[in-house]
Amino acid sequence: MRRTDAIWAIAFEELSDRLRSRWIWTVSGLVLVTSLAITFLGTAPVGVVGASGSGAVMASLLNLAVYLVPLLALVMGAGVIIDEKRRGVLDLILAYPVSSSEYFVGTFVGYAAALSIALVSSFVPTGIVLSVTTGVNTGEFVRLLLLVLALGTVFLALSFLVSILSRDHARGIAVSVLVWILAVFVFDLALVGGLMIYPGDVPLALFGSALLLNPTDIFRLLAFSWVGSAASPLGLATVAPPISSAVLVVALGIWTGAALLVSHHLFIKRLATDRLV
Amino acid sequence: MIEVSHLTKSYGSVTAVDDISFRVEAGEILGFLGPNGAGKTTTMRVLTGYMPATEGRALVAGFDVFEQPIEAKRRTGYLPETPPLYPEMTVHEYLSFVARIKGVPGGEREQRVTSSMERTRIDDMADRHCGKLSKGYRQRVGLAQAILHNPDVLILDEPTAGLDPKQIIETRELIKGLAGDHTIILSTHILPEVSQTCQRVVIINRGRVVAEDTPDNLTARLRGAETVSLEMDTNGADPTPALSAVDGVTRVTVTPGAAGLSRTEVETVQGRDLRRDLARTVVTNGWGLLELRSMRMSLEEIFLHLTTEETDEDEGGADLATATASAAENEDA
Numbered sequence A: 001m002r003r004t005d006a007i008w009a010i011a012f013e014e015l016s017d018r019l020r021s022r023w024i025w026t027v028s029g030l031v032l033v034t035s036l037a038i039t040f041l042g043t044a045p046v047g048v049v050g051a052s053g054s055g056a057v058m059a060s061l062l063n064l065a066v067y068l069v070p071l072l073a074l075v076m077g078a079g080v081i082i083d084e085k086r087r088g089v090l091d092l093i094l095a096y097p098v099s100s101s102e103y104f105v106g107t108f109v110g111y112a113a114a115l116s117i118a119l120v121s122s123f124v125p126t127g128i129v130l131s132v133t134t135g136v137n138t139g140e141f142v143r144l145l146l147l148v149l150a151l152g153t154v155f156l157a158l159s160f161l162v163s164i165l166s167r168d169h170a171r172g173i174a175v176s177v178l179v180w181i182l183a184v185f186v187f188d189l190a191l192v193g194g195l196m197i198y199p200g201d202v203p204l205a206l207f208g209s210a211l212l213l214n215p216t217d218i219f220r221l222l223a224f225s226w227v228g229s230a231a232s233p234l235g236l237a238t239v240a241p242p243i244s245s246a247v248l249v250v251a252l253g254i255w256t257g258a259a260l261l262v263s264h265h266l267f268i269k270r271l272a273t274d275r276l277v
Numbered sequence B: 001m002i003e004v005s006h007l008t009k010s011y012g013s014v015t016a017v018d019d020i021s022f023r024v025e026a027g028e029i030l031g032f033l034g035p036n037g038a039g040k041t042t043t044m045r046v047l048t049g050y051m052p053a054t055e056g057r058a059l060v061a062g063f064d065v066f067e068q069p070i071e072a073k074r075r076t077g078y079l080p081e082t083p084p085l086y087p088e089m090t091v092h093e094y095l096s097f098v099a100r101i102k103g104v105p106g107g108e109r110e111q112r113v114t115s116s117m118e119r120t121r122i123d124d125m126a127d128r129h130c131g132k133l134s135k136g137y138r139q140r141v142g143l144a145q146a147i148l149h150n151p152d153v154l155i156l157d158e159p160t161a162g163l164d165p166k167q168i169i170e171t172r173e174l175i176k177g178l179a180g181d182h183t184i185i186l187s188t189h190i191l192p193e194v195s196q197t198c199q200r201v202v203i204i205n206r207g208r209v210v211a212e213d214t215p216d217n218l219t220a221r222l223r224g225a226e227t228v229s230l231e232m233d234t235n236g237a238d239p240t241p242a243l244s245a246v247d248g249v250t251r252v253t254v255t256p257g258a259a260g261l262s263r264t265e266v267e268t269v270q271g272r273d274l275r276r277d278l279a280r281t282v283v284t285n286g287w288g289l290l291e292l293r294s295m296r297m298s299l300e301e302i303f304l305h306l307t308t309e310e311t312d313e314d315e316g317g318a319d320l321a322t323a324t325a326s327a328a329e330n331e332d333a
Helices: A003-020 A022-041 A055-076 A082-087 A089-093 A100-133 A138-166 A169-197 A204-211 A215-226 A228-234 A245-272 B040-047 B069-074 B091-101 B106-119 B135-147 B165-178 B191-197 B215-222 B240-244 B275-284 B299-314 B321-332
Strands: B002-011 B014-024 B029-033 B055-060 B076-079 B153-157 B183-188 B200-205 B208-213 B226-233 B249-256 B261-268 B288-295
Touching: A003 A100, A003 B091, A022 A055, A022 A100, A055 A100, A055 A138, A055 A169, A055 A215, A082 A089, A082 A138, A082 A169, A100 A138, A100 A245, A138 A169, A138 A215, A138 A245, A169 A204, A169 A215, A204 A215, A215 A228, A215 A245, B002 B040, B014 B040, B014 B055, B014 B200, B014 B208, B029 B040, B029 B191, B040 B055, B040 B153, B040 B183, B069 B076, B076 B135, B091 B106, B091 B135, B106 B135, B106 B165, B135 B153, B135 B165, B165 B183, B165 B191, B183 B191, B200 B215, B200 B299, B208 B215, B208 B299, B226 B275, B240 B249, B240 B275, B275 B288
Parallel strands: B029 B183, B029 B200, B076 B153, B153 B183
Antiparallel strands: B002 B014, B002 B055, B200 B208, B226 B261, B226 B288, B249 B261
């Protein structure tokens, strides 16, 4: 048996299990409805109703992703592994010819695939509507979608860490919401606050480095770079720190990898001492 | 087939399993007994590769559980106390998933799934969702997933817990039927299950093996004397002098009953069956013999004897010389 067979079997099972969940489709539907509403009503405040493919719509979709995707990913993974431990599934699966690392990787792949399917189901219909009814740049929309998937994957990795640290589903959800508030609201507010307290004293490079400490900001910076039409309406394209896309992509990768490595290390350690839950 | 040597598992300062050693021969059913918290589940988890041991070694079918875990797991089937089935899957889907994860080749999967369902008699439930199965059927599906890849070793944790009497009998028969083809460790605290199903018993308490032998040998080793119970009609005569005169009798206790009947317990020296001599004495004296039976120490009594004595020893009470000696003898063997 190839070692990847066990990983795929676990990933497929996790994927099927997630896709059977009504919760994921409810949230996915909510994202779809909201993105379509943005598409059709996003320019209502300026007196235009209807699909008006423009930078404003793309910017609104980008903001929607920043707020909802991390929350969806964090809550989705809130009870990952620990719920299986509580149900006894983990004990049984690890009695099969599967290593704990293979189980961990398979679970992450399954969750990431389920999240990706949910996000694609939410955003692709909006993209189709935009491309059919307006002259939206399809390439830009595809890039936005790829970034959305990357953002979801980063926060899914963080949710694994939160889950294993929390040892309890309810506590995991509470911590996830805190992480979300921190990443989406508090971090930027603190950064802006710092800039206001020390106006002109903060070098742009330092400001840029600080943004790398928050995956949602990395996502925003990448979106400004890859989805130009979304940046203009927000007026941010000109003030964004000059960080190359390659550095931003690597930074997103490091966030994902670091969260997974730390959570894997904790998983193995707590498994050995039977302190997962 | 299974060899556990000097296995220790500690959680920080707490030692759950303390230097235990035992062997299980091919085709044998070994009863793994112990009170709650004795270290049974921890030992099972180490043997199934769920967690590493702190010290010691465990071999399954010649493979070291810690050095070659995947090879050892390929030869092990595990039934947890409550099999965690996926409620949304049908029995067939669930077993197919297990076959895939256990690495059963694609071409053999369907045949293995069908065969395990037939052996556990759940083939009529193939299309039923696992979430809608009764406790008895859930247990059988658990057994089916354990034997699916035809492992050399089966580790069954409380396989009859929560079943009704009919299901218990069926499950025991099923387990007995698996012996020979598989080497089985049966963890339980239901003692009659052990005496009815297992050829050998390991009793652990507070993380240590306190006895390891066949149920019969344990009985013989632990009882200080044989006891024979008699119910007689002696017409009011005291049977003590006549019974005490039988060679080998060490003590006679008479409890008088109504209408000239009496219940008498006769203790004899260990290792001698005096039932014939006692029956002859009763008949020779012209008494009516209504009942004569040998009172053996039950496994419950052995279990209590061993696990309680160790507690007493820890508290400065009776010593555990007999039990630990028997465990040591077997380990040496």
